[in-house]
Amino acid sequence: MDDTRQVDDVATGDARQVDAVVTGDARHNEKMKKKQESREKIMAGKTREKGLLIVHTGKGKGKTSAALGMVVRAIGHGMKVGVVQFVKGAMTTGEKVVFDAFPDNVEFKPMGEGFTWDTQDRARDVAVAREAWEEVKRMIADPGYHMVLADELNIVLRYDYLPLDEVLEVFAAKDAMKHVIVTGRNAPDALMEAADLVTEMTMIKHPFRSGVKAQAGIEF
């Protein structure tokens, strides 16, 4: 098992007190030895496996991209993943080409018919959201799926296109080993409360502000 990423996340944080300026190789090596001991102690307590409810929110980039990265890892481990997009059009995006290369591992449902400010028809948007949500529910209920990505579900919840209580109930009742990922800015507090892992993506600097348009490989 390759635990390095998570080890990095924890050990770097917990061992910060030994991060003084390195003055020589010997001192550096001693420091690293302390980090290793600290890490081993931490790892010994991490034994549980469970399906996670994961939320990517915030105004920054990378919410969907990070979910895609997890989908890619899951595919690589032979898992079956369901992907439902709530608010994107059904255009062929970059990720679809990769999903299509693993038809046994990914079921991709681009359900959203463009953004709401393109349709200006709330009743239709609610119907579309409902249809997408039924797909998510089906995938969560089906033991064949190891991971389900509800992309941009937060935006749908923000506009009250779906009842939050129903969504929370479905997540609470999911199989204990199933991973569910929800993306989109403005995640409801109750969803973050229910989640196991919440990451907020914060925009520090954005090229769009200086007139650069959306580009292949970055935004789509």
Added chain:
Amino acid sequence: MDDTRQVDDVATGDARQVDAVVTGDARHNEKMKKKQESREKIMAGKTREKGLLIVHTGKGKGKTSAALGMVVRAIGHGMKVGVVQFVKGAMTTGEKVVFDAFPDNVEFKPMGEGFTWDTQDRARDVAVAREAWEEVKRMIADPGYHMVLADELNIVLRYDYLPLDEVLEVFAAKDAMKHVIVTGRNAPDALMEAADLVTEMTMIKHPFRSGVKAQAGIEF
């Protein structure tokens, strides 16, 4: 072109003032119409294409995952991508299986020989970092690559395994249309200054804190 993601990022922010509580379908539709107008105005000014220097930093999850998501999108658009991992072992991770399915599009170089606190040998770590950096330099110099991911380069810079000045010079001299992505916590200020797009991943909640171990599809 599918500009919906970037449109979401901008229009949702700029049109927040019209996000009052929805009291009926007609009012909602009117609100969405205003959003659409606002978006169209914004989009008209976004015309430039350029290669981006992208930094994913912060203590939260998703820095590498979000970069992987961008790699997947680039693959889907037929681009050629170089991926160099600075501090991970050469184990078979989930992403490698997917990369291997697109041998013409991805060159994957897992260069890091485990974390420094496992090796406790600074001189060797510096040599490994140098070797990995030479791969990044080669990919940046080669016009055949559209995107280069230097995964966890920030950690290597933090330990002064590579001279920051040299790294910044190489990035500054890159082809204007090439995308370069750098990940890892503690990105140097000068790198963020030079970057076009900087996203900070902030950990709001982490299952590792409650004894859950690293799991396939999530961390690796």
